[in-house]
Amino acid sequence: MIVLEVVRVFFEILLTLAVLGLVFVGGSFLLLIAINIIEVVTGTRWRTPIAPVKLSNEMLPHVLVQIPAFNEGELAADALRAAATLDWPKQKLHIQLLDDSTDDTPVFAAAVAEQLRAQGFDIQHLRREDRSGFKAGALAAGLAKSTAPVIAVLDIDFRPPREWLRVAVPHLLADPRAGFLQSRCEFSNYRTNWLTRIQGLMLDSHYVMEQATRYRAGWLFQFNGTGGLWRRAAIEAAGGWSGDSLCEDLDLAVRAELANWHGIFLMEPAVPGLVPDQLGHWRTQQSRWSNGFVQVARKLIGDVWASNWSFRKKLSAFALILIQAFYPCAALATVSLIICILLGGVARYVPVIEFLLVLIALVATGMTLVPYLTLRRGSLWEYLVTVVSVPPMLVFMSVSNAPAIVGTLFSRGREEFKRTPKSRQATTPEVN
Structure with a gap:
């Protein structure tokens, strides 16, 4: 029993660290969503693009x-x-x-x-x-x-x-x-x-x-x-x-x-x-x-x-460069949560599950609904069917890619560039 308790505590620590990583990544997306909401409410953009130059x-x-x-x-x-x-x-x-x-x-x-x-x-x-x-x-x-x-x-x-x-x-x-x-x-x-x-x-x-x-x-x-x-x-x-x-x-x-x-x-x-x-x-x-x-x-x-960048700009840069930390964090959170539930029961971890579900829902809908509507991609039903498929697919990719990501983190060797196979579906206009 003592051994199982030690194992449970160990995976709870891993779960906590993984959730903190997900909060960092998810928080950066929530900030982007908030900026868009502020722009809509105030009716002004944070930056007005420079007008293009006129060239003969x-x-x-x-x-x-x-x-x-x-x-x-x-x-x-x-x-x-x-x-x-x-x-x-x-x-x-x-x-x-x-x-x-x-x-x-x-x-x-x-x-x-x-x-x-x-x-x-x-x-x-x-x-x-x-x-x-x-x-x-x-x-x-x-x-x-x-x-x-x-x-x-x-x-x-x-x-x-x-x-x-x-x-x-x-x-x-x-x-x-x-x-x-x-x-x-x-x-x-x-x-x-x-x-x-x-x-x-x-x-x-x-x-x-x-x-x-x-x-x-x-x-x-x-x-x-x-x-x-x-x-x-x-x-x-x-x-x-x-x-x-x-x-x-x-x-x-x-x-x-x-x-x-x-x-x-x-x-x-x-x-x-x-x-x-x-x-x-x-x-x-x-x-x-x-x-x-x-x-x-x-x-x-x-x-x-x-660099001499402002702290805000450095933090935003970190959020971009470290965004792929989502995959190992999601994989670690998934595995740790399953083990913790098996050792400690579901009830003990309901708050964690609820927190993650809310975070996922806010990020998934907040980041995808506006582009879907803006670009007129289809019906609301098609959107709902697709968006609910995103989190499970990301969890699958997390478990699949996490070992390679961790290996890259600690490896100093160069990796082979593996091309993404493509089908010949791109349309090509006629040359005049």
Whole structure:
């Protein structure tokens, strides 16, 4: 009996620590929700975006569009065609396919690249000897072969609308300290199945509630690795792309902010892409993101703390960089709570259960309902069916990913970049 009591107390301590971690993560989301409520009640935004500059065709800067690729097949050819439809002067539009593929992707891409060159487009199909630095290494290698002052980054399955650069570039150039611009991303296969609907709900929340609100509040927010622009000067000031993290996008955004640059978030036009439509593929993506966030936290959290930022900004940055702590905390809370109930009975832990349920309900509805209604995603019944599926799925992902996250935290070795498999569902407009 004494042994069981000691075990119960031990897991109660673990449960308490896990709940505190969930409160920290959940509290950061509740703060974002509160900011939105305050803005609605007062009728004013925390920040009024700077109006875009007006540029004639002669004043438009050269833009480099970078498209990283690894074993993407015909998607690589589609991506080149889509980039060529962007409304930008041909002599100022430079497109790079950063192709690290080891399959037949280069064959598909080379043929389309040649066709586009014949139409007057500047297309570079760049191949490397190895995948050193993975996506970050490819972006850095491509950047070294261009002098364009503005860089657009697009993942292989993203299809920007024709007017994207015409809208986004003037917003970036209007703010001389804006290092990057992140556009809201849409997802073309949102309604494919229950898994894509869950992801769509979560990602709408990420962009509309998290990214947009952090921007308006003047806090650090992340570059999402696609559907965005960078100023070359900001990349260089931050030390360039780094391959020592699987989240090279967050890593560069934090270093740019430390170098006195900041980001801009743009709601419209959105840039459509794809979400994984199979559970295994989603797990691969989530595991990479989680481990990458841990690597960034281990690398830069000390620099953030030592910076001259205000305490409020540091705290908000911590909430962003440490957000993936949700997964190990949720996994630990779930396992500890089950063991505690088995050893001490349900009644003893009813207050903890009720507290967690209330926290989950507030965060889940507060973060997802407004984006769902704003973007007109469907009926209220469809929303309810989807939102109740989110917490169980997150618990599943927590238990699945937690060991790898903890392993990354204490590991000093480099991890392999595992691509998220994609289906060829992205639409590609015709090239004029």
